[in-house]
Amino acid sequence: MYRNTQWLDEVKDIDTGELIQEGTDQSAGHFNNMEHGISDAHLAAALLVIQSSLTADQVATEEKTVTLTNTQRYPFNSSTQTIALSTVRNFADYTVEAEIADHEGNVGEVRIFDRMLNGFKVAYDGSAKSATIKLRIKGGM
Known part of the structure; x- marks a missing residue:
C-alpha cells in the first residue's frame, strides 16, 4: 500500500x-x-x-428452477435431468450454483455434470422422491 x-x-x-x-x-x-x-x-x-471490458453477457446470470424426481429405491437413483441453456455458451467452463428449494426425503449431494455449450445434466444422489432445485448459471461467454 x-x-x-x-x-x-x-x-x-x-x-x-x-x-x-x-x-x-x-x-x-x-x-x-x-x-x-x-x-x-x-x-x-x-x-x-x-x-x-466485460460485457453484460459475460457477467449475466441465467436462472432456472427444476424439479427432479426419483422412481427407484435407494441406493439407486433416477433423478438425472438434462437442462437446456437459454443462451448457448462459447465455452463449457461456466459455473452452475445449485440451491435446494424444496424436497421430499433426503436429497444428498446435487451433482452438475456433462457440461456442454448448450446445456448440462443435474442429479441428486440421495433417496428423496423429488427435489426442486434453483440453478444459477454464470460465465462461459
Missing part, C-alpha cells in the same frame, strides 16, 4: 540565511516509495480496464 509523503520545501531567511524549515529529505527511500505507488496505481488502472 502506498505511504503518502508530506513534502516540505527548505525555507531560509533571505537576510540572514538562517534555516527556518528543513526540507524533506530527497533520498532513495522517498523516491522508491513514489515508484511503488505509481506502479500500484498503474496495476489498479489496468485491472479496472479489464473488468470494465
Whole structure:
C-alpha cells in the first residue's frame, strides 16, 4: 500500500540565511516509495480496464428452477435431468450454483455434470422422491 509523503520545501531567511524549515529529505527511500505507488496505481488502472471490458453477457446470470424426481429405491437413483441453456455458451467452463428449494426425503449431494455449450445434466444422489432445485448459471461467454 502506498505511504503518502508530506513534502516540505527548505525555507531560509533571505537576510540572514538562517534555516527556518528543513526540507524533506530527497533520498532513495522517498523516491522508491513514489515508484511503488505509481506502479500500484498503474496495476489498479489496468485491472479496472479489464473488468470494465466485460460485457453484460459475460457477467449475466441465467436462472432456472427444476424439479427432479426419483422412481427407484435407494441406493439407486433416477433423478438425472438434462437442462437446456437459454443462451448457448462459447465455452463449457461456466459455473452452475445449485440451491435446494424444496424436497421430499433426503436429497444428498446435487451433482452438475456433462457440461456442454448448450446445456448440462443435474442429479441428486440421495433417496428423496423429488427435489426442486434453483440453478444459477454464470460465465462461459
